[in-house]
Amino acid sequence: MRTTFKAGTVGLAIPLVAGAIACGGGGGVSEGGLGGMVTLDGSSTVFPISEAMAEEFQIANPGVRVTVGISGTGGGFKKFCGGETDISDASRPIKDSERELCAENGIVPIEVPVAWDGLTVVINPENDWAACMTVDELKRVWQPGSTVSRWSDVRDGWPDMEMKLYGPGTDSGTFDYFTDAIVGEEDASRPDYTASEDDNVLVVGVEGDQEALGYFGFAYYEENQERLNSVAIDNGLGCVSPTRETIESGEYAPLSRPMFIYLNSSALARPEVRAFVEFYLTNSSALVPEVGYVPLGGGRYDELLAGLPAAD
Amino acid sequence: MTAASFDPRREARHRRGRIFRWLCLSAVWFAGLTLVVLLVKVTADGVPWLSLDFIRNYPSRIPARAGIRSAILGTLWMMALTGAVSFPLGVGAAVYLEEYAPDNWLTRLLQTNIANLAGVPSIVYGILGLTVFVRVFALGRSVLAGALTLALLILPVVIIASREALRAVPPSLREASYGLGATRWQTIRYHVLPVALPGILTGTILSLSRAIGETAPLIMIGALTFIAFPPTSPLDPFTVLPIQIFNWTAKPQADFHSLAAAAIIVLLLILLAMNATAILLRNKYRQEL
Missing domain, CATH: 3.40.190.10 (Periplasmic binding protein-like II)
Structure with missing residues (x-):
C-alpha cells in the first residue's frame, strides 16, 4: 500500500500509529465492477443519511469512492452549482437564487426527497x-x-x-x-x-x-x-x-419537514452516480430509521426511483 | 535616621511574599487541574473504545464498526506535506532575514508583518486557501490544497522560531569562519545552520503540532467528513482527525461521543510522539557538536 509518506520528511516519525494501520487492504478498482467517484456535500442534518448510504454502497461496490462533506445546505449548493459536487444534501428546498446560480453554470438540479424530520x-x-x-x-x-x-x-x-x-x-x-x-x-x-x-x-x-x-x-x-x-x-x-x-x-x-438530495442531471449520466442514487432510494426505507429519521411512506421511494430521468 | 525610627516591617513584608507565592502556586494548580480533569474525562470515555479495529476501520454509522483509518492517514499525509512545504520556505526566509537582509525600513516592515501574520485567526487562512489553492490553482479539495493552507498558517511561527535559533548562534563563530577565508555561503552552510538546526527543528515540529489540531481552515477549504478510502496521492480528497472528532461529537448518539474521546486520545498520542521527536532531535544534534 502506498499510503504512508516518504521517510525523511523532517520530524514526522510517527511510527506508533502508522505501523498499526500499515496493514489491511485499501479499496482499489474491483474487476469488472463500477469505478470512479461520487461526491456529496451540503446539510449536516442530512449528512447521517448520506453517510450511511455511502458506507453501505462502498461495501457493495468497492471500486467506487464516495465522499460526503458538511458545508451546510447553502454552502453545499454553492459547490453543487459550481459543478464541484455531484449530489447536494439539503434540509430545505433550493432557493431561486441558487437555481439561478446553477443555471448560469449550465447545471440542472433534480430534487429528490429522501426522508422526514420532525422539528x-x-x-x-x-x-x-x-x-x-x-x-x-x-x-x-x-x-x-x-x-x-x-x-x-x-x-x-x-x-x-x-x-x-x-x-x-x-x-x-x-x-x-x-x-x-x-x-x-x-x-x-x-x-x-x-x-x-x-x-x-x-x-x-x-x-x-x-x-x-x-x-x-x-x-x-x-x-x-x-x-x-x-x-x-x-x-x-x-x-x-x-x-x-x-x-x-x-x-x-x-414542523414535519422533508429532507432532500439534489442531483446534478449531467452527473447522473455517469454510471457510478446513477448506481449510487438508485442504491440510495432502494435502501432508504431500511437505513433512514436507523440514523434517527423517518422514511417516506407509501411506496414513495419506488415512485421516485421510477421517476428518475432515463439513462442514455 | 536613628535606629529607633527604622521599622523593618519584617512580618508584613514576609506575609506579602507568602501571599504572592501562594497566588503563583494556585495559578499552577488551576492550569494543572483543568488539564487533569479533561484528560481523566477523555480517558474514561475513550479507552474502552480503543482497539486495533478502531484504528484499522473506516468510519461507520454503527459505533461498534467505526474507526479512524481515513482520518489518521489523512492527518499523516497532511503533516508530511505541510512540513515539506513550510520547512524550506520558513528556514529560507529566516536565513535571508537574519544573514543577508540589510537593516532598513523594508526589512523591518517585513518583520513586523510576519509577526502580525502569526496572530491572524486560522479561519482567515482557510478562506485564503479556498480562494487561492482550491479555486485559482484548481487543486480542488485535495490534501495538497489543505497542506499548502496549513503551511501558510504555520509559516510565520516557523520563520520566527528559525530566526531566534539563528540569532542564538554566537557572532564569533561567523567571524572565525570569515577570518579563515570562508564565503558567506560556506559560513552559513557549514557553521551557522548546523548550530541553529536543533532550534529550527524544535520550532518547526512545535508549529506542526499546532497545525495537527486545526479544524476550521480545513473545513473551509472543503475537507470531507465521511470518506472511506485513504489518500494515495496529494491530489486526493481527505479528512483529518480533528474533523472526525468534531463530526462525532455533533452526533445525537452517546456512543459516538465516546468514539470522539477515543479519537482524541489517538490525536494526543500523535502529538506526544511529535513533541518527543522534537526533543530527541534536539538532543542528538547537540551531542554531535
Missing part, C-alpha cells in the same frame, strides 16, 4: 405545565421583538417563572425551517436566545434548566427521551406529539 420543541422533564402549545403561542414566543419573557406571558395560569430559550444558530437549515413554519417568515426570530450549532449543547442546556424551552431535530430528541420532554403542537386540530407515525403521516404539522 421537536422540548422542555425540561420538571416542566409539568407546557405539555402542549399552539402554533400561535410559539409564534408569540419566537417572533422578532417578542415581549414574552416569562412562562405566564404565554398562557394565563402558567407559572410566573422566567422563560429561557434555546435554539440552533442562524446558519442552520433547522432555524430557517422553524422560523418559516412558526413565525411565518424565514429567518425572522427574536435574537435573545442561547444559540448553538451543536444540538447536543442545546440538549444539555434544556436538560439542566426547568425554565427552558428549545427546539431541534427529532433524532436528538429521540436519543435523549429520558432527559427531555417534547411539547405537543396544536395546529388548530388538537395536540399532536412528534412520533415517527405522526411525522410520516404529516399529522405533526407544521
Whole structure:
C-alpha cells in the first residue's frame, strides 16, 4: 500500500500509529465492477443519511469512492452549482437564487426527497405545565421583538417563572425551517436566545434548566427521551406529539419537514452516480430509521426511483 | 535616621511574599487541574473504545464498526506535506532575514508583518486557501490544497522560531569562519545552520503540532467528513482527525461521543510522539557538536 509518506520528511516519525494501520487492504478498482467517484456535500442534518448510504454502497461496490462533506445546505449548493459536487444534501428546498446560480453554470438540479424530520420543541422533564402549545403561542414566543419573557406571558395560569430559550444558530437549515413554519417568515426570530450549532449543547442546556424551552431535530430528541420532554403542537386540530407515525403521516404539522438530495442531471449520466442514487432510494426505507429519521411512506421511494430521468 | 525610627516591617513584608507565592502556586494548580480533569474525562470515555479495529476501520454509522483509518492517514499525509512545504520556505526566509537582509525600513516592515501574520485567526487562512489553492490553482479539495493552507498558517511561527535559533548562534563563530577565508555561503552552510538546526527543528515540529489540531481552515477549504478510502496521492480528497472528532461529537448518539474521546486520545498520542521527536532531535544534534 502506498499510503504512508516518504521517510525523511523532517520530524514526522510517527511510527506508533502508522505501523498499526500499515496493514489491511485499501479499496482499489474491483474487476469488472463500477469505478470512479461520487461526491456529496451540503446539510449536516442530512449528512447521517448520506453517510450511511455511502458506507453501505462502498461495501457493495468497492471500486467506487464516495465522499460526503458538511458545508451546510447553502454552502453545499454553492459547490453543487459550481459543478464541484455531484449530489447536494439539503434540509430545505433550493432557493431561486441558487437555481439561478446553477443555471448560469449550465447545471440542472433534480430534487429528490429522501426522508422526514420532525422539528421537536422540548422542555425540561420538571416542566409539568407546557405539555402542549399552539402554533400561535410559539409564534408569540419566537417572533422578532417578542415581549414574552416569562412562562405566564404565554398562557394565563402558567407559572410566573422566567422563560429561557434555546435554539440552533442562524446558519442552520433547522432555524430557517422553524422560523418559516412558526413565525411565518424565514429567518425572522427574536435574537435573545442561547444559540448553538451543536444540538447536543442545546440538549444539555434544556436538560439542566426547568425554565427552558428549545427546539431541534427529532433524532436528538429521540436519543435523549429520558432527559427531555417534547411539547405537543396544536395546529388548530388538537395536540399532536412528534412520533415517527405522526411525522410520516404529516399529522405533526407544521414542523414535519422533508429532507432532500439534489442531483446534478449531467452527473447522473455517469454510471457510478446513477448506481449510487438508485442504491440510495432502494435502501432508504431500511437505513433512514436507523440514523434517527423517518422514511417516506407509501411506496414513495419506488415512485421516485421510477421517476428518475432515463439513462442514455 | 536613628535606629529607633527604622521599622523593618519584617512580618508584613514576609506575609506579602507568602501571599504572592501562594497566588503563583494556585495559578499552577488551576492550569494543572483543568488539564487533569479533561484528560481523566477523555480517558474514561475513550479507552474502552480503543482497539486495533478502531484504528484499522473506516468510519461507520454503527459505533461498534467505526474507526479512524481515513482520518489518521489523512492527518499523516497532511503533516508530511505541510512540513515539506513550510520547512524550506520558513528556514529560507529566516536565513535571508537574519544573514543577508540589510537593516532598513523594508526589512523591518517585513518583520513586523510576519509577526502580525502569526496572530491572524486560522479561519482567515482557510478562506485564503479556498480562494487561492482550491479555486485559482484548481487543486480542488485535495490534501495538497489543505497542506499548502496549513503551511501558510504555520509559516510565520516557523520563520520566527528559525530566526531566534539563528540569532542564538554566537557572532564569533561567523567571524572565525570569515577570518579563515570562508564565503558567506560556506559560513552559513557549514557553521551557522548546523548550530541553529536543533532550534529550527524544535520550532518547526512545535508549529506542526499546532497545525495537527486545526479544524476550521480545513473545513473551509472543503475537507470531507465521511470518506472511506485513504489518500494515495496529494491530489486526493481527505479528512483529518480533528474533523472526525468534531463530526462525532455533533452526533445525537452517546456512543459516538465516546468514539470522539477515543479519537482524541489517538490525536494526543500523535502529538506526544511529535513533541518527543522534537526533543530527541534536539538532543542528538547537540551531542554531535
